[in-house]
Amino acid sequence: MTLPRKDLFDLPEGVIYLDGNSLGPVPRGIGDVVQRVLHDEWGTELIRAWNNAGWMEAPQRVGDRIAPLIGAAPGTVAMGDTLSIKVFQALAAAIKMRPDRRVILSDSGNFPSDLYMAQGLIGLVDDGWSLRTPAPEDLAEAITEEVGVVMLTHVDYRTGRLHDMQAITQAAHDAGAVMIWDLAHSAGAVPVALDASACEFAVGCTYKYLNGGPGAPAFIYVRPDLIGDLEPALSGWLGHEAPFAMEPAYRPALSTERMRVGTPPVVQMAMLDHALDVWDGVTMEEVRAASMALSERFIAEVEARCPDLALASPRDPSKRGSQVSFAYPDGYAAMQAVIARGVIGDFRAPDIMRFGFTPLYLDEADVIEAARIVTDVVNSGVWREPQFQVRSRVT
Template identity: 60%
Template sequence: MTSFATTKTLFHIPDGVIYLDGNSLGMLPKAALARAQTVIFDQWGQQLIKGWNESDWMHLPNRVANRVARLIGAPVGSVMMGDTLSIKVYQALAAALSLNPERRVIVSDSGNFPSDLYIADGLVRLLDKGYTLKVPQPDEVESLIDESVAVLMLTEVDYRTGRKHDMQRLTALAHAKGIITVWDLAHSAGAIPVHLLEAQADFAVGCTYKYLNGGPGAPAFIYVAPQHANKPWPALSGWMGHDAPFAFDLDYRPAQGVERMRVGTPPIIALAILDAALDAWEGVDMMEVRASSIQLSELFIREVEARCPSLTLASPRDATQRGSQVSFHFEHGYAAMQALIARGVIGDFRAPDIMRFGFTPLYIDESDVLQAVAVLEEVINKNLWDRPEYQKRAAVT
């Protein structure tokens, strides 16, 4: 059985802070500090370029990828680390389109993260082959699944409201119409149980700086279903994705399997920190994480609705229909969130009026939730948000 009291001790929690923003950036694992020092001083500092062999930096992306694979229901050797999530979205979508060359429609939804849509639109323009990107409301996606669609590209959990798509159902419906699927797991990995192989997803991508606590800008991952691994020609044919990088061939020859989804030189320091962060997941049961997350979020919703009537729930009422976050509408949401942060309760804001709170059982417990609601009640009901210093918009909300 998972001991969340134990996992909480593995994180650096600043004094006086209740952190409900792990859905945007995870907390610092204590082990990350020691690992970073080892890699920077003992390996880079002492070994210099020998570190690629002596510390086996070359295969660090593979080792970390297999640890992530366990948390997303993927088999060993089907996930690759590196680059940013935007790069991985580009790779996955381009590969998916190449597997359905006779079709010209991409379906996503308006709840998808804008970056995913930007990338899809950019790829459509670059290819210039008559592709159309359709962006319906999330609850209208199913009505667009037909034989004209090449790729269904969805984020499993909506970044604003936490609304969760049914991956298994939508993937099955897509496959019945000959559609390739791409799933973005940015708000799923480490938050909810994910079963990529069981759901028969074709491609998936995700970041590691949220619930996996890899640190700001931590490397992203890409999953390629085993049956597709050797089919797509990589849209980004990078040196590290070559079958023999150190042969220095002038012509590209893709590596076998998911290795071909490597692009450039792996970010060794960032990967090492992520590797240390993943230690916190050893022995953790994702079903127990999910149960605790629901318990905490349900408590939060009950208390907020009882004590802050001016806030309106933006997330699905049914806990099984949302991820590990809860959002509330409030007209003065930005200012209210700044007032909360000033008092040690950290969440975040998403335009136009959403106050967003994440629930990460590895380091958040019931006591934290109740304390956070008490502060929120004071901020909202006493109009503490209505001060000039809370009105000024920062670069990051």
């Protein structure tokens, strides 16, 4: 497959979309898929569609499609819920694996919801666990033998800085800790070798680089040797070995299905299933190479035109994910003005203008034009106009 393949997506006219790291665009044909679910399955089969249309098995099937994108074996990925819930599942299992320790280690750059979920879990179990969040650069020395669980997001959502999955997992294991990776900004963006890393857990979402749509189901990976002893904290009926036997006691499924909880979101699962078709015939290595070329070009164009934008991402492309961030004090207003000119990136507090590079639907010309518009907006001061100063709730 030659990249990009813009014909696999329905992209609006006149827009250069550099926010696929927040919400991927519409995979072409998804409307037909949903109509089929609504009419041919739900509408025609009604309750029988759970069997006849494969709704009950869809999470497994979809998990097995995501597994190769993150270097995981078939049968190791369970789908459902949201990423925050999957973080909770992983953390709740991990703390039970290290009952003699009492520290969850993350870093200060982690996505807040991961930290919040850890805080909620710690409050719930209330037996002395605490959360430490050193700066990412101080992580290596923070992985001590007090630490029971290391939980990190592979690609920093603000800066795009890429953690060394293999080395950190090894360090965690050397210290006797359990390793959890959040792949929110990795799955579909950079090659990931979960099985090879030997990490215990990984979690991720599917509405970013996997283009599953707003609120698409999340995933959790459990290292295969661990699943048999794992007692799920969120022990829902669809994680039961025989959900429809309606037994009074929970008996976990023998497979990774024990990480399922409740009724799957059938329509959004079907959307995600369709969205994964775009990965047929392309390797993550091809995507990564194209992404690095696009982001390098973008940085060069921006820096040549606009010294006021300070690169906030690692300069070495092998050390960042598939995004480029620039710090700019008036970044919020500047990004609104950039969006008004048809280049969609986003802003992350306090001062980060963030641009995602998604080679499935972006080419070099897009990136050059986007850099021209971004730098024109900043250099011209057009962002000072009042309409760009008003904050919306979702920024």
